[in-house]
Amino acid sequence: MEISIPNKHKDFFQNVYDVVRLIPEGRVTSYGAIAKYLSAPRSSRMVGWAMNSAHGIPDVPAHRVVNRNGMLTGKMHFSSPTEMEDRLKMEGIDTEKDKIVDFKNHYWDPSEELSI
DNA sequence: CCATTGACTTAAG
DNA sequence: CCTTAAGCCAATG
Numbered sequence: 001m002e003i004s005i006p007n008k009h010k011d012f013f014q015n016v017y018d019v020v021r022l023i024p025e026g027r028v029t030s031y032g033a034i035a036k037y038l039s040a041p042r043s044s045r046m047v048g049w050a051m052n053s054a055h056g057i058p059d060v061p062a063h064r065v066v067n068r069n070g071m072l073t074g075k076m077h078f079s080s081p082t083e084m085e086d087r088l089k090m091e092g093i094d095t096e097k098d099k100i101v102d103f104k105n106h107y108w109d110p111s112e113e114l115s116i
Numbered sequence: 117c118c119a120t121t122g123a124c125t126t127a128a129g
Numbered sequence: 130c131c132t133t134a135a136g137c138c139a140a141t142g
Contacts, residue, residue: 030124031125
């Protein structure tokens with residue numbers, strides 16, 4: 001009989017979700033960092049695509065994922081246009097014009113913190 | 117199969 | 130600091 005072949009991209013998506021769940025409170029990371037941690041440094045867009053499918057996935061702090069510039073590019077995809085910055089504010093992260101203040105100080109790199 | 121799009125990134129002006 | 134252009138990979142039409 002045939003064995004159910006799991007979709008590769010599904011694993012990738014789950015892997016992204018897993019990494020996002022590991023982001024500590026009050027910390028943020030970038031799509032590229034996650035992609036790099038997944039051995040796909042050129043697939044930063046795929047991370048964003050995975051997050052787009054993350055709707056309905058519990059325990060996935062998507063608000064802690066921003067672009068390389070510390071800009072809240074994904075804020076528009078939240079339930080409310082201010083939900084992302086509001087959540088970050090709640091965790092002690094300030095934002096200025098959709099950009100995280102002192103971004104590098106809050107930056108969290110999975111490849112570094114998780115020791116690969 | 118080809119064209120377009122996207123929660124990205126880097127480089128150049 | 131902001132805008133454009135190009136590169137990049139997968140999903141979608």
